[in-house]
Amino acid sequence: MNPKVAKLVFGARILLFAFLLSVPSQAQDAGATVSGAITDASGAAVPNAKISIKNVSGGQSTETQSDSSGHYNATDLAAGVYEIAVSAEGYSTNILKVTVAVGASQTADVKLAGVLSLQDLGISSGEAQGSPTDQARLNKRSHMLMLHQRLGLIAAVPLIATVATSFGAGGRSTSTADRWAHLALGSATGDLYFTSAYFAIFAPKIPGTHSRGQIRVHKALAWIHGPGMILTPILGAIAFDQKSKGEKVHGIASAHGAVAIVTAAAYGAAIISVSFKF
Amino acid sequence: MKTKITLALSLLLFPTLAHADSQWTLEESTLTYHVSHALKQTEGVSHAAKGKGVCHAGQCDFLIAVPVKSFDSGDSNRDLHMLQVTRGGQFPLITVRVQLPEYAVPVATIEVDLDVQFAGQTKDYKQIAFQRAEKGSDTVITGTIPLTLSDFRIDPPTLLALPVKNEVPVRVEMKWRPEK
Secondary structure (H helix, E strand, O other), X not given: OOHHHHHHHHHHHHHHXXXXXXXXXXXXXXXXXXXXXXXXXXXXXOOOOEEEEEEOOOOOEEEEEOOOOOEEEEEEEOOEEEEEEEEOOOEOOEEEEEEEOOXXXXXXXXXXXXXXXXXXXXXXXHHHOOOHHHHHHHHHHXXXXXXXXXXXXXXXXXXXXXHHHHHHHHOOOOOHHHHHHHHHHHHHHHHHHHHHHHHHHOOOOOOOOOOOOHHHHHHHHHHHHHHHHHHHHHHHHHHHHHHHOOOOOOHHHHHHHHHHHHHHHHHHHHHHHHHOOO | OHHHHXXXXXXXXXXXXXXXXXXXXXXXXXEEEEEEOOOOEEEEEEOOOEEEEEEEOOEEEEEEEEEHHHOEOOOHHHHHXXXXXXXXXXXXXEEEEEEEXXXXXXXXXXXXXXXXXXXXXXXXXXXXXXXXXXXXXXXXXXXXXXXXXXXXXOOOOEEOOEEOOOEOOEEEEEEEEEOO
């Protein structure tokens, strides 16, 4: 026989021999059993607990479940060190290690501790549970304030235009067309303003919350531009009437311009005060 | 050599420590969320967290709960908006549960798996590192939870039509006291 072939045959025989030896050895190693009872802190049985048994050397692993009396049984295990992880709903996972001898029946009882609950933290179920009604109130509030914000920003456009046309409407060389344009823009501003204000005023209040931060400035400024938005068109109507009669604007109507400027300035400041927030 | 001796001693002591029941109470806490936007950065702070930890049979279970509405960003309007977008009316608490083996507690850097419930959703954050330091008899834990809005199906709020970033990291500083 060729010496190379002879070497190969010899090697193959050794491998075969080693394999044949290993088969009965493994069969002999298997057959060990791990069993036990899963109980809670009071000693009561924990049924349906999940038991994962894993050989720490990276070999065999198996899973089983505790029965209605809390018992489990894992059979046909090879000898070795096993990590047993026991988990169950409402309990903290417990992990322990056991050493299993060849063919032995090993008992590993496991006690599970209950997981902490919110009640353990002193939080009542009332505090822990919200309500769809509360969420609906928050949603409605956010929705109404979003409309308030959008309409408020839109109202700024005719407001600026109203201020711009005021120079043609109230100066010495005025025209009827300028006055009408000023009146129309002012009316549009007023309509948008009060619609926007409606959404802010009637947005649901959230109990237990107090205004903090920039919103306080925004609300405080409303006490200036709110009355201003009522007073300005009244004074404007008087001034319009006086101008239409060919008279010089006089009396209380002469305050129309000043009131309008203060109102517009307060309105602009109110927008800026909340513009840089999420 | 020194390390080996320490390790050997730890292994010898471990069975004793593992089976000694112990409890922890959250004494003080500062939780800070950080929201980023192209135009602005915002932070909200809460000191209202409650927490407890129980170690039994070598296994520790920690539970921390904080009301969503307790976060203060300095602007009540923004806080109420945050409460709305995070569905805080229906789900008023954020809870964080941590389960870890007791031997993993007394180390300088603790890596834990966090089970976070927020806005009606649950998300597991794996191997989050927290720094641990002793302060008298108390243990101070600091770290950051890499929370994202999408993890909890929260629509990002917008400013000038631009949404805030999805990442809202929560910085955690907690002082735990062992119960006697």
